[in-house]
Amino acid sequence: MNTWMTTPELVERVENSELVYMLDRMKAIQERENNPMGIALQRFGSALALASRQMPWPQFNTVKGFGSAGAAQLDEVLKWYKEQGGSPQFEIVPSRTDGETLLALAKQGFYQSGFHANMAGSIAEQADVKLEQRQTGIVVRRLSENEIDLYAELHAFGSGLPIAGKNHIADNNRMLFSREGWQFYAAELDHVAVGVGVMHIHEHTASLTFAATLPEYRQRGVQAALIASRLRAAAQAGCSLIVGQAAYCSSSHRNMERAGMSLCYTRGTWSRLPFS
Incomplete structure (x- = not known):
């Protein structure tokens, strides 16, 4: 593996790789006859909202690519999820958000509930x-x-x-x-x-x-x-690039490091407060 440096362009590429494969996966499930998992997909600027009526787990009901323009879009995003009958989690990439967006999430009853390691390496x-x-x-x-x-x-x-x-x-x-x-x-x-x-x-x-x-x-x-x-x-x-995601400091994280991959960023997960 080659040595590489974290840049805004690299972060965007790593984030986009996860968005692309998850979108393709959800589209494939949606294309099953009669859409039995109740998949719905919606773009909000650069953000992608994923929802499933039959799979309530967070990874299938999440907003990816929610960046610095998120505060202005948040009401619209939450309205769309309400129409789908669910509530999302938001995945936040450190260099692609701002305090205004995080404050908007907090005001709507969301909090940072976890961290996730996004790994990368050049081949x-x-x-x-x-x-x-x-x-x-x-x-x-x-x-x-x-x-x-x-x-x-x-x-x-x-x-x-x-x-x-x-x-x-x-x-x-x-x-x-x-x-x-x-x-x-x-x-x-x-x-x-x-x-x-x-x-x-x-x-x-x-x-x-x-x-x-x-x-x-x-x-x-x-x-x-x-x-x-x-x-x-x-x-x-x-x-030219290999990327992966893992729970921070998990065995998967360490296995990727042994393979020559390095931490690109630690993604934040924002979930709705259980009593909100």
């Missing part, structure tokens, strides 16, 4: 992406569309979701296998699939969008192998 020439692994014998391969059930099962068990939700995971990801830019991977240990990773490529930027390992196989280098394989694939695809 060296095609390369020879090297990443130390704590255990040999891990094989990473691309998944095909007919392995969606395997992916859904590993996604559920690896992220702590009930297996009863496996079919929903499969339905919401099936169309991404054939959608441009998406790549799904499985990590195998002794011929047993123990982890999964997903990558989205857009305009020479590769985003590490999801990863999970079965609990009993953690701390054995599975995620390191998945990151290394996706980095190699990104280099082969001609990407």
Whole structure:
């Protein structure tokens, strides 16, 4: 990985990569017959509002790209979410907001509820992406569309979701296998699939969008192998930048650092006060 410097242009590119893949993911779910997840999407200037009536989790009901013009748009954004039957969270990038916007959020009953690490690194020439692994014998391969059930099962068990939700995971990801830019991977240990990773490529930027390992196989280098394989694939695809998101100071954060990625910014999450 090459050395790089944080600039406003880099921050914008990193933020946009997350916005692009999440928009494409939500569009794919929305395009399912009769839009069963109740997906709605709306632009407010540079901000993108995502909503789902059937998936109440914050990541599917969030405002991305909410910048320094946010104060003037906030009433309109909240009115739109009320029409969708829900309430959003706002993702705030430090260098792309201002005190007026943050004060407007506070006045509407929002508070900063969390932090998220947005990582980035430039990809060296095609390369020879090297990443130390704590255990040999891990094989990473691309998944095909007919392995969606395997992916859904590993996604559920690896992220702590009930297996009863496996079919929903499969339905919401099936169309991404054939959608441009998406790549799904499985990590195998002794011929047993123990982890999964997903990558989205857009305009020479590769985003590490999801990863999970079965609990009993953690701390054995599975995620390191998945990151290394996706980095190699990104280099082969001609990407110049690799980005990823993780809970701050988490094992995923550290795995990305071991791969040569660095912290680009710490994103703030703003949620509505429970009693407001």
